[in-house]
Amino acid sequence: xxxxxxxxxxxxxxxxxxxxxxxxxxxxxxxxxxxxxxxxxxxxxxxxxxxxxxxxxxxxxxxxxxxxxxxxxxxxxxxxxxxxxxxxxxxxxxxxxxxxxxxxxxxxxxxxxxxxxxxxxxxxxxxxxxxxxxxxxxxxxxxxxxxxxxxxxxxxxxxxxxxxxxxxxxxxxxxxxxxxxxxxxxxxxxxxxxxxxxxxxxxxxxxxxxxxxxxxxxxxxxxxxxxxxxxxxxxxxxxxxxxxxxxxxxxxxxxxxxxxxxxxxxxxxxxxxxxxx
Amino acid sequence: xxxxxxxxxxxxxxxxxxxxxxxxxxxxxxxxxxxxxxxxxxxxxxxxxxxxxxxxxxxxxxxxxxxxxxxxxxxxxxxxxxxxxxxxxxxxxxxxxxxxxxxxxxxxxxxxxxxxxxxxxxxxxxxxxxxxxxxxxxxxxxxxxxxxxxxxxxxxxxxxxxxxxxxxxxxxxxxxxxxxxxxxxxxxxxxxxxxxxxxxxxxxxxxxxxxxxxxxxxxxxxxxxxxxxxxxxxxxxxxxxxxxxxxxxxxxxxxxxxxxxxxx
Numbered sequence: 333x334x335x336x337x338x339x340x341x342x343x344x345x346x347x348x349x350x351x352x353x354x355x356x357x358x359x360x361x362x363x364x365x366x367x368x369x370x371x372x373x374x375x376x377x378x379x380x381x382x383x384x385x386x387x388x389x390x391x392x393x394x395x396x397x398x399x400x401x402x403x404x405x406x407x408x409x410x411x412x413x414x415x416x417x418x419x420x421x422x423x424x425x426x427x428x429x430x431x432x433x434x435x436x437x438x439x440x441x442x443x444x445x446x447x448x449x450x451x452x453x454x455x456x457x458x459x460x461x462x463x464x465x466x467x468x469x470x471x472x473x474x475x476x477x478x479x480x481x482x483x484x485x486x487x488x489x490x491x492x493x494x495x496x497x498x499x500x501x502x503x504x505x506x507x508x509x510x511x512x513x514x515x516x517x518x519x520x521x522x523x524x525x526x527x528x529x530x531x532x533x534x535x536x537x538x539x540x541x542x543x544x545x546x547x548x549x550x551x552x553x554x555x556x557x558x559x560x561x562x563x564x565x566x567x568x569x570x571x572x573x574x575x576x577x578x579x580x581x582x583x584x585x586x587x588x589x590x591x592x593x594x595x596x597x598x599x600x601x602x603x604x605x606x607x608x609x
Numbered sequence: 610x611x612x613x614x615x616x617x618x619x620x621x622x623x624x625x626x627x628x629x630x631x632x633x634x635x636x637x638x639x640x641x642x643x644x645x646x647x648x649x650x651x652x653x654x655x656x657x658x659x660x661x662x663x664x665x666x667x668x669x670x671x672x673x674x675x676x677x678x679x680x681x682x683x684x685x686x687x688x689x690x691x692x693x694x695x696x697x698x699x700x701x702x703x704x705x706x707x708x709x710x711x712x713x714x715x716x717x718x719x720x721x722x723x724x725x726x727x728x729x730x731x732x733x734x735x736x737x738x739x740x741x742x743x744x745x746x747x748x749x750x751x752x753x754x755x756x757x758x759x760x761x762x763x764x765x766x767x768x769x770x771x772x773x774x775x776x777x778x779x780x781x782x783x784x785x786x787x788x789x790x791x792x793x794x795x796x797x798x799x800x801x802x803x804x805x806x807x808x809x810x811x812x813x814x815x816x817x818x819x820x821x822x823x824x825x826x827x828x829x830x831x832x833x834x835x836x837x838x839x840x841x842x843x844x845x846x847x848x849x850x851x852x853x854x855x856x857x858x859x860x861x862x863x864x865x866x867x868x869x870x871x872x873x
Binding site: 502504505507508509510511512513514515518522523526527530 | 661663686687689690692693694696698700701702703704713714717718719759762763766
């Protein structure tokens with residue numbers, strides 16, 4: 333550095349920007365390492381392993397944990413998703429209707445069912461529905477009840493997602509369809525909704541992941557042994573064996589499905605990003 | 610002259626307090642090509658959109674092929690089948706291939722069977738010179754190609770009248786020619802056409818009549834030679850001079866008699 337340089341750039345006291353940046357990064361790594369070490373040292377690994385990772389107990393869960401529990405979880409989720417999708421579509425279209433009372437009713441539905449814990453809705457379906465309509469039986473037994481409860485919960489979210497998707501389709505699409513002679517209903521079915529679903533595929537898949545987890549609430553409906561899903565199955569076995577390994581195995585089974593699904597969602601989202609560019 | 614194909618009587622259109630059309634009377638005969646020109650905000654696109662009722666007129670009547678479009682009891686979907694419309698932004702259906710863009714409306718709206726729809730689609734793609742793009746998706750086409758597909762899609766419905774809403778305004782300059790060529794071909798074939806455009810060369814060469822609009826009214830209506838070549842009104846002259854030689858335009862005060870906004 334020459335003297336003139338010093339004149340032009342008066343030397344600041346303390347660290348340069350580059351030094352600050354590397355210091356800040358160093359501190360972050362140090363905190364992370366300290367936290368990991370603290371956790372590893374303070375946790376009682378022997379007891380943890382004893383309680384959560386007993387290989388023989390895990391072994392005794394198979395194959396039922398897959399053929400019964402996981403199967404039921406998937407069944408509950410899919411049936412709830414289908415009910416929610418159909419109901420959500422109806423509510424979304426009501427929300428966009430030109431008839432005031434439809435819009436109003438759809439709005440009330442969405443606010444109520446989005447604002448209530450899923451657990452309360454399960455209890456409502458299990459207790460209040462049979463009480464309010466004595467003699468009526470929800471078809472499909474427990475499966476029907478779960479489909480209804482999960483459907484009621486997810487319909488509120490899906491209705492908002494579907495509505496947003498429909499509104500995200502450019503206005504020109506409806507105009508083009510109408511000027512070709514499509515009726516509003518035909519244009520909606522053939523032109524708008526197919527495009528809306530492409531837009532909302534990622535959030536709908538997210539909803540599937542949420543439902544997958546919410547299906548554990550079925551235990552509040554009271555289920556037979558054959559109807560148990562992952563959470564109930566894991567808990568039951570945990571209490572009979574007085575060991576928490578089944579909980580861990582059940583948890584891993586959830587992740588077996590949710591992690592790949594989330595991965596698919598991320599793939600779809602980045603693809604959609606590319607399509608916009 | 611026999612019954613006009615398009616007839617507009619005393620048409621008014623307001624968006625809220627904004628009166629975009631202030632009494633339009635216009636007749637377009639069968640096989641006639643009419644170009645509507647005018648500054649942005651003059652109401653020309655709104656006029657075009659009133660013809661197939663994409664905009665609902667506030668007042669006045671529109672007849673197409675003798676049917677009153679503005680009659681509240683008219684089967685508007687049936688009327689629109691006879692009116693082809695081409696948009697500035699093409700508005701192809703992005704989730705369908707080019708062929709499906711042409712066949713789906715025929716099948717859903719006209720109830721044509723698959724084979725007939727496919728045959729008519731192929732014919733019309735050939736007319737616009739895009740047979741080889743039959744299986745492509747709109748997003749893989751250039752703007753000019755998309756607009757030609759949009760024209761073919763409208764033609765596949767067998768319209769008696771075609772409306773063009775600034776069909777080349779969204780195109781790169783070097784792609785404009787292909788679209789104009791297709792429109793010229795249609796004009797030669799005797800299609801009744803109403804074209805909102807800024808393409809003065811096209812208007813001069815192809816149009817039977819040119820209508821100059823400003824401030825929501827028709828200022829001049831006559832042959833291209835007269836309206837473009839020898840405009841009678843100061844407003845027309847002013848518009849044309851700015852359009853034909855934009856580099857020479859002077860900075861001027863904004864006037865408040867412009868109606869509508871840039872949404873035109």
